[in-house]
Amino acid sequence: MKKFLILFLALGALNAPAASSLPSDLRTDGKTVVAAFSDVEKIARSCTVSIIYGKGYKVAIGTLVNDQGLVVTKHSELDTAKAGGTLRISMPGAKRYNRGKLVAFDSATDLAFIATDLTRKPEYTWAETDKIAPATWVVAGVAGSDTRPYVRAGITSATARAIPKAGAVIGILMGTAIKDKKGVPVRTVTPKGPSEKAGMKNGDVILSIEGKAVNTTDELKKAVGKHDAGETITVVVQRKDEKKTLKITLGYRELVFASMKTRNDKLSGKVSVRRTGFEKVIQHEVTLAPSEMGGPLLDLKGRLLGINIARRNRVEFFALPASIVQKVIKAKAAEIAKASKDKTE
């Protein structure tokens, strides 16, 4: 029996792998399957841009929303990248690098607006409704390269809905506030947490959050809790005889404190620095990295359904519906116009 089995395995090896397993080009994300989406890919190429800091450090994807070069993207990805250098935009058929200028952002939706010199007219039409049937094909623009596809496809995979805000933290263990003394002392700064990244040290005393004095642990918690993960807040600390101003980008409690990390989060690799606190999202299954947010989500007819806004985990991805994106563009129009006047600033 054993001999027979070995023989069988050996034969199997001769036939394999082509005979027994689906070649990677034929898999759902494979080249051959993605080729069927080429009509939509053409549209994605007319509106999907890469957002780059400094020397080619790609931080996000962006979507052209008009023919005057306005790009929308995910704000917290730009904010946390802190890459420094010039903000640049690249897209096929345009100059290799176009300067961009952050002209507005909206904390509620986590959208940011970048003014550019691009003159290309995006070829999509805006979706007229947020009602998208379950299991509808969707195509995400990911701004690939010559060797990597420009789009990735999947289906809408769960009910569109609101995603409530979830606890944001600065990543410290608080000491006890001392009576009659100002501020809240920092007992331990969590390794690799938001505060450590911003330069906080054990023993610092937090005096204020966003300009508001904090003198008790409750006041500190309240002041931080107002904000979403991914938002950057200004914190003033006392360090010996010095006052220091720190810019801290908040993180999720369950991700900052490693011991609170769920198994699914451990299995999901990097997730979006902000993945909650959205009025409404379309959920889909197109695998995107956190740095691939901000791109367009199109349907098979080339309609813009929304802007990719969060990787919740490795199987759940969110896009902000087109109607919300349009609402924010309208609300920010004056601010964008004013700030865009000097694009080369």
Add this chain to the structure above:
Amino acid sequence: MHMLKNLLFSVGLTAMMLPAADLAPWEKTAPESIADLLAIQGKVQAMLEDAMAATVTLQMGGSSGSGVIISDGGLILTAGHVSGTPGRKVTVVLADGRKFEAKALGKNKADAGMVQILKPKDLPTSHYETHKTNLPKVGQWVVSVGNPGGLDAKRGAVVRLGRIVWARPATLRSDCKLLGGDSGGPLFNLDGTVIGIHSRISGEPDQNYHVSMPAFHSDWKNLSDPKLPGFLGVTAVDYKKDSLEGAELEIVRDNSPAKKAGLKVGDIITQVGDKDVKVSRDLTTLIGKLRPGAKAKLTLLRDKKEMEIEVTLGSRPATRPRLPFGFPPRK
């Protein structure tokens, strides 16, 4: 036989690779146009409502998984590592929000598992592959439904589309994207028939494993009506001295049926009912043949005096269930 199967399998695949004008869009090697994609989408949307209705969340203490109802009598297919120890309590949450008490039935080495709803009423059900050995074709489009991260009423179950990467007798692999909590959820073909149950995930989101339907069919009786062994709660060693043979108790577990009946360390068990116990293994075998709740009459020697003690057997306490999905994350 194996060779024959392998050969047939290759032939099947070759047929799939050949271009053929009259193939349905979902039967093609790959979709070729937007029209093909829309046809696939139409197939998925047509089966989805029933598939979603029959997909359930299973809650066991602090952990949770997925399953699918396949009979209006309340039989649920799931993964063995989700249902866990046969007999344990399970709460079933339907897509419509209703909750049912249920109990775990059997499980097997292929990670097949079953759960039974105790008082079934107006249950949505799904078709399942009833042919005993049918496996899906490589490249076949499939729909995964499940509850990644556990129950989320506002979200509902999550749908994913993929293709069969390979199919072996007990295990299927697809490129459907899965995560913890999906375990036990159904894998459907585009006709809405259950052809597998989510079992294990890998470090890559699109390389995941499902229990095949043949792994259920080959073991259906044991899975749906598991014979639970009786449980005494002792550890024994062989005893042999002069002409006396038996099983000497080394440990009597606290709160066990043995302890409650008054068995003590040092007792030498010589008979269960009218069957002789000559080595400790005989004791395990004889007790295992009885069911929880059964009364066993033990003949034993204590302080060189023979006596009889009657024990009401219990069931083996729940051991910690294996964690769903056994692959460590890729660093």
